[in-house]
Amino acid sequence: MPRSLPPLNALRAFEAAGRHESFSGAAEELNVNHSAISRHVRGLEDRLGAQLFRDLPRGVALTQAGARYLAAITPALDRIAEATEVFHQRPAGQVTVDAEPLFTMKWLVPRLGDFYARFPDVELRLQANSELADLSRYEADVALRFFHAGPANQAAPLLSDAPLYPFAAPKLVPTPLSPEELLKLPLLRDRREDTWRHWARLAGCPPPAAAASDWRMRARLAYESALAGHGVILASSELAQTDLAEGRLVQCSDIGFRMGSYHLVLAEGVLRRSAVRLFRDWLLDQSAALRSGKQ
Amino acid sequence: MPRSLPPLNALRAFEAAGRHESFSGAAEELNVNHSAISRHVRGLEDRLGAQLFRDLPRGVALTQAGARYLAAITPALDRIAEATEVFHQRPAGQVTVDAEPLFTMKWLVPRLGDFYARFPDVELRLQANSELADLSRYEADVALRFFHAGPANQAAPLLSDAPLYPFAAPKLVPTPLSPEELLKLPLLRDRREDTWRHWARLAGCPPPAAAASDWRMRARLAYESALAGHGVILASSELAQTDLAEGRLVQCSDIGFRMGSYHLVLAEGVLRRSAVRLFRDWLLDQSAALRSGKQ
DNA sequence: CAAGACATGTGCCAAAAAGGCACATAATGT
């Protein structure tokens, strides 16, 4: 049941001619010669097998069928024009974004160049907070947060569910290691979760013994320590992406797992602001592009 | 504020591609090569300055902006297709038409050839009644009636408001006459109205004396009598049109007047039937064409 | 893991559509 549409350019000519009840008027509106309108309308009439205009001593008038048709076509084209309008306005405004520090630095900031280029008139205000707090407390419009979330969460769409893998500076570990060897290295531990214990279980090894370097630190510090070659970190492959690509980190093992995922949380009612909608759309597109394999 | 529409053919390509989330699929639907779709979409993206699709490892997916746009475009195109559909179906059905006998013969019947040619599957059932009767009494769908009507009547649109002029067979009156001479000829009078008295007043003459031939007869008979050369008739110039064109009648004077007009009356609810809508539209178009000077 | 199938991008060229110009017709108003 492929839908059968009339020639759309002829339709635009007809619609303008119908509104003006004048081919010349339509021609002027569409910046073409009157003969173009005349031909389009005639072509459309032939194609539809119906007379749309009637000759007047001076000009033309819609027939009943033409008037009826016009009454359907005009709002349809209006709707198209309206939907298209959106792309022509350069949206402006501020968006306040609250995100976890490591995510901000390693995921968000590297992509913002694209956003700034596309929407130079939208001002992003970045805030870094680790805690899962009420958005209104920080006066943020959107927050990017890590949840131990279940599956699809309508209210908080997924941004990143990349699994955690072990990463280290290449000077510490020039080449992939066996799990046993890896667990003998200094393990950088996040302040909040003992992810290494979980990893060891997955790898089929005994839980790693506590060591001098096992001080648990904030994610941001742990990551910097890994970059400095002080140990191995379990980090999201998406966060590590740029450092991996530029050789500052290497992936030490194929064994990885998911602890949760990053999600987008919106403050009440902010979607009414076009700048916020824009940022949200852009974020979700970035996320989808990342997950679909390409950049 | 000329509305700015995107290239509509590109839009159709985008819409199909968006629905399928596949350029090949869209190409198949539109019976073109996939490269045509690819180019159209790219052109639209360039023109809108926004990305509508994202590359997938295999195929494409809509971006947020693309999805939002599609959601507006699809119903608009649907609406166009729906409105266009009407022209493709060959409407069928019966329409029962009740009209005054003279109007039927001299106005309606001469034009019906056009109707039959356009809508061969619509069956017209013609009835002739002189009286202004309830439509339902005759079981007619539409009636064509002469009113002494005021101006625009929404419920009963105008069909013909041509003025009455004196007509006669050329063998009786080979050339236009002065009113005085004209009033000496046998005057054919309609059974219901003494229109000659009115005409004489307009022409600035005394009311015509009663004569042997002044028998008032039905309009149809009066008209036939005029054709046969038995006298002069006051008749609507639109009704006399064909006989005038073919030389069976000549107009005897430029003095004319309006007694009322022919209108279209519809029975309750019959507009729900497409055949009736069609006949009504056709009638109104005929009427408008006639009044606008051309055929 | 190699081979084939899929899905899309692109250069090049041909076909088709659209548009402009000039002129014709027809009606209107001075």
Next chain:
DNA sequence: ACATTATGTGCCTTTTTGGCACATGTCTTG
């Protein structure tokens, strides 16, 4: 009668559209 307005049409140019063939990159399958 004549300029003006509004549209139809033949002829030609320009623009758009589309197809083909090939390239890339991925997924599937034996």
